[in-house]
Amino acid sequence: MNKMAETTNLNIRIDKELKEQAEAFFNELGLNMTTAFNIFVRQSLRQGGIPFDITLNTDGFYNPTNMKMLRQSIQDANEGKLTAHDLLGD
Numbered sequence: 001m002n003k004m005a006e007t008t009n010l011n012i013r014i015d016k017e018l019k020e021q022a023e024a025f026f027n028e029l030g031l032n033m034t035t036a037f038n039i040f041v042r043q044s045l046r047q048g049g050i051p052f053d054i055t056l057n058t059d060g061f062y063n064p065t066n067m068k069m070l071r072q073s074i075q076d077a078n079e080g081k082l083t084a085h086d087l088l089g090d
Contacts, residue, residue: 010037 026036043051
């Protein structure tokens with residue numbers, strides 16, 4: 001006999017526009033908000049944390065590879081290892 005899990009209600013507050021965008025997005029995936037939230041919670045528990053990176057940097061320019069190159073360029077400039085060139089057309 002297949003016994004259904006006992007469920008409970010959860011009320012959360014969310015910005016109205018954000019909710020509408022999320023509902024439209026999840027609907028395109030064939031999900032409703034309840035299913036999407038359950039997926040999020042299950043993945044959080046399986047992974048032992050939030051199942052995606054939470055960062056302040058939304059600009060991909062500041063990724064670790066670029067930051068390493070930027071630091072190296074700054075170090076090269078400070079050590080006088082750069083060569084100045086005239087721009088064409090100036």
